[in-house]
Amino acid sequence: xxxxxxxxxxxxxxxxxxxNTGKVVCVGRNYADHIAELNSDTPEQAxxxxxxxxxxxxxxxxxxxxxxAHLGEMHHELEIALLIGDKQRIIxxxxxxxxxxxxxQQQLKSKGLPWERSKxxxxxxxxSPFLRFDASIxxxxxxxxxxxxxxxxxxxxxxxxxxxxxxxxxxxxxxxxLQAGDIVLTGTPAGVGPLQKGDMISASLxxxxxxxxxxxx
Ligand code: ZN
Numbered sequence: 001x002x003x004x005x006x007x008x009x010x011x012x013x014x015x016x017x018x019x020n021t022g023k024v025v026c027v028g029r030n031y032a033d034h035i036a037e038l039n040s041d042t043p044e045q046a047x048x049x050x051x052x053x054x055x056x057x058x059x060x061x062x063x064x065x066x067x068x069a070h071l072g073e074m075h076h077e078l079e080i081a082l083l084i085g086d087k088q089r090i091i092x093x094x095x096x097x098x099x100x101x102x103x104x105q106q107q108l109k110s111k112g113l114p115w116e117r118s119k120x121x122x123x124x125x126x127x128s129p130f131l132r133f134d135a136s137i138x139x140x141x142x143x144x145x146x147x148x149x150x151x152x153x154x155x156x157x158x159x160x161x162x163x164x165x166x167x168x169x170x171x172x173x174x175x176x177x178l179q180a181g182d183i184v185l186t187g188t189p190a191g192v193g194p195l196q197k198g199d200m201i202s203a204s205l206x207x208x209x210x211x212x213x214x215x216x217x
C-alpha cells in the first residue's frame with residue numbers, strides 16, 4: 001500500500017507517527033501553454049478538483065495503465081506535488097503524475113459532467129518521493145521535467161503558473177481544508193500526451209531525479 005516517502009526512502013512521519021495518505025487537491029489549467037494545447041478557456045478562478053486517497057500510488061514502482069486501455073488514451077500530466085504536514089504547512093515538495101483518461105475526459109467535458117471518471121480512479125495519482133521543504137526551495141522558481149522514452153516531453157518552471165503556489169494554497173484552504181497527509185497537485189504545463197504499455201518515464205525537480213525510469217505496464 002502507498003505511503004509517503006522522503007527521497008532517502010524513509011517513510012514520512014510527524015511526531016513519531018507515520019503520516020497517512022489523505023486526499024489530493026488538484027488544480028486544472030494553471031499553465032497558459034497547457035490551456036492552449038487543449039483549447040481550453042483561461043479560468044477566472046483556479047479550477048480545483050479532488051482525487052481520493054485511493055488514487056495515490058508510487059511513481060517509483062511500475063505504473064499500471066493497460067487494464068484501462070479499452071477506455072481510450074491515458075495521458076501523463078507532470079505536476080509539482082506539495083505534501084501537507086501539520087498546521088497546513090508544506091513539508092515536502094515532489095512530483096505527481098496526474099494520469100488522465102483523455103478521451104473520457106473530453107466526453108465528460110462536452111456534456112458538462114464532472115471529470116472524476118477520467119482523473120480520480122484508483123492509481124490515477126502517481127507520486128514521487130518528496131524533498132523536505134526548506135528555504136533552499138523557492139516555490140516561485142521550481143523546474144519540472146518529464147522524460148518519456150529518452151525524449152523530453154514536458155519541461156517548465158513554477159514561475160509560469162497562472163496562480164502561484166502561495167495563492168493557490170490560500171484559495172484551496174478556503175474550499176477544502178488541507179489536513180496532514182494531503183497532497184496538492186499544482187497543474188501541468190504543456191506537453192501532455194499518451195502513455196503506452198512498455199514506456200519508461202523519468203522526471204526531475206530542479207536538479208534532482210525523483211522518478212528514474214519507471215515502467216508503464
Ligand atoms: Zn492535472
